[in-house]
Amino acid sequence: MAAAIILRQYEEMEEGGTETRGDGRQLPVSSLAITHKIIDSMISSPLARSSLATAVYWIAIRQEVYDALMRKRAPCVAFTPEDWANATVANIIIMHAGEVTKWCWGDRSLSEYERLKLHQQQLISDYSSHFLPILQKPANKSKCEIFLTVWYTTDSQVTGVQHLEESSTPRAAHRKAKAQVRSIVLNLRGIAVDNFSNRMPALVNAVISIILYGE
Incomplete structure (x- = not known):
């Protein structure tokens, strides 16, 4: 099997x-x-x-x-x-x-x-x-922070929420709501790096979102 x-x-x-x-x-x-x-x-x-x-x-x-x-x-x-x-x-x-x-x-x-x-x-x-994070903190722009801080307790939560964010905004919406899409990309990247340890699947999802945003 x-x-x-x-x-x-x-x-x-x-x-x-x-x-x-x-x-x-x-x-x-x-x-x-x-x-x-x-x-x-x-x-x-x-x-x-x-x-x-x-x-x-x-x-x-x-x-x-x-x-x-x-x-x-x-x-x-x-x-x-x-x-x-x-x-x-x-x-x-x-x-x-x-x-x-x-x-x-x-x-x-x-x-x-x-x-x-x-x-x-x-x-x-x-x-x-x-799907709610245990910690969520906005970026402090006065300290030149770009990415927000988002912590989840398990790998499955991180992966699931990232895929949900990626699928919630189709390509057509990139043109209509660029600011919203940018926020999603920053959110995905923040989830990937600000957890307790860098998780490879989360980092891969973040890279994919950045590539899609660039396109």
């Missing part, structure tokens, strides 16, 4: 090979079918959920949702009541993203849309406090 998701990760980062099917079609070689089996087996066999198997399961879910978004297709995921009851905040948000993706390239029914909107509002109400 662990090997399969590692192979999937390489496939996401690199151009995959192709294989010839019986009808002569050239299709990309993919470990996606294996990750589908992992998801299905974990859902049907709760006793198999060791700590490693559980970690593999959630990574497979993320890979499936990511691939579905990239290929604009409905993901092959079906979450159980046990998943919703026992998942962490981050995994709950991933599951919701999976359901939204399934609706977007699935049946697109009005009833499901309304259910997802209500669920999203409930998630915001229940978990918005998880």
Whole structure:
């Protein structure tokens, strides 16, 4: 299981090979079918959920949702009541993203849309406090400070908030609200360097935001 998701990760980062099917079609070689089996087996066999198997399961879910978004297709995921009851905040948000993706390239029914909107509002109400920093201090311009100070308690909070900031303002808004975008970039950079220790994923996200702002 662990090997399969590692192979999937390489496939996401690199151009995959192709294989010839019986009808002569050239299709990309993919470990996606294996990750589908992992998801299905974990859902049907709760006793198999060791700590490693559980970690593999959630990574497979993320890979499936990511691939579905990239290929604009409905993901092959079906979450159980046990998943919703026992998942962490981050995994709950991933599951919701999976359901939204399934609706977007699935049946697109009005009833499901309304259910997802209500669920999203409930998630915001229940978990918005998880995205609040433990310390936030504006830059002191009288001391020539450029970046504000923002501290979070965990790496997952830092990464999640940075991605939320990046996705909240599309490119079109750069022209309409340059000052707001600049503020977001400074905020991302402040989050990256002003935590307890420099975290490489946070620094990478900050660099990406600066590059996008420059473009």
